[in-house]
Amino acid sequence: LVMPGPFWPIHTPWRPDSPDPQPIWVSDVATDRSCEPYVATFAAEGIAALAFIPLISLDRVIGKFMLYYGVPTPATTEVLQLSGVIAAQTGNAALAAELIGRALEINPGIAAAHSNLGNALLALERYEQALQSYEAAIALKPDYVEAYGNRGGVLSNLERFADALE
Numbered sequence: 586l587v588m589p590g591p592f593w594p595i596h597t598p599w600r601p602d603s604p605d606p607q608p609i610w611v612s613d614v615a616t617d618r619s620c621e622p623y624v625a626t627f628a629a630e631g632i633a634a635l636a637f638i639p640l641i642s643l644d645r646v647i648g649k650f651m652l653y654y655g656v657p658t659p660a661t662t663e664v665l666q667l668s669g670v671i672a673a674q675t676g677n678a679a680l681a682a683e684l685i686g687r688a689l690e691i692n693p694g695i696a697a698a699h700s701n702l703g704n705a706l707l708a709l710e711r712y713e714q715a716l717q718s719y720e721a722a723i724a725l726k727p728d729y730v731e732a733y734g735n736r737g738g739v740l741s742n743l744e745r746f747a748d749a750l751e
Contacts, residue, residue, distance in 0.1 A: 598637055599646045606639040606646050608668055608684065613657035634658040638668055640675050651674060661691040669702055678708035696726035703735055707742075715739050 593660040599606040612634050614620040614627045634654040640647050650671050656724070658664060669684030688698050703718030719736035722729050740749035 597646075597649050599639055599649075601645050601647070603639075603646050606641065608672070608680070609637040610660045610664070611635050612659045615657070620635065631655050636664070636668060636669050638658075638675075639680070640679070641677050641680075662688045662695065662698070665691070666695070666698045666701065669705065673701070673705050673708065678705045681705035682709060682711075683735065693721075694725060696722040696729055696732070699725065700729065700732045703732070703739070706737060707735070712739050712742050716743070 598609050606747070611617045614633060614635060615624055620627065630653075630712060632653045633656050636652040638650040638652070640650055652664075652668070655667075665684050665688035669681040669688065672678075672684060673681035682702060683697055684704040685705060689695070689702065692698075699718045699722035703715045703722065706712075706715035706718060716736060716739045719732045719739060722732040723736065726732070737749040
């Protein structure tokens with residue numbers, strides 16, 4: 586993820602009116618030039634990697650959620666999925682779908698990621714895509730009860746009631 590300009594002095598990388606704020610990942614604070622003034626502080630706090638995830642309400646940035654790691658950590662499938670789940674839990678379903686989608690591009694074999702993507706797509710009322718995600722989760726994990734329940738809910742939204750009973 587690309588980090589925009591200097592942001593450390595104001596402790597957030599976005600302005601309240603920033604259009605389409607994106608998460609920012611710093612995989613190694615010791616080697617990232619924008620972190621140079623804070624390397625000693627990060628070392629004292631045991632922070633080796635971090636992420637900023639925007640919190641958005643009414644199309645405005647209202648804050649950030651931060652992830653800290655004690656060792657340098659690249660933006661892996663697990664990190665992207667966690668960031669996506671956090672985005673979903675803070676009401677940003679579009680960002681959640683994007684991040685979880687990136688995680689699945691790296692590793693499409695994670696049933697929970699497909700289910701979480703389905704949840705984000707459901708929140709966006711993209712029912713057909715959500716259904717595909719739940720079905721992918723079930724294909725990977727046939728006993729995934731939550732994915733079956735969510736699949737039934739989407740089928741109900743699509744008024745495919747007979748299919749929902751399967």
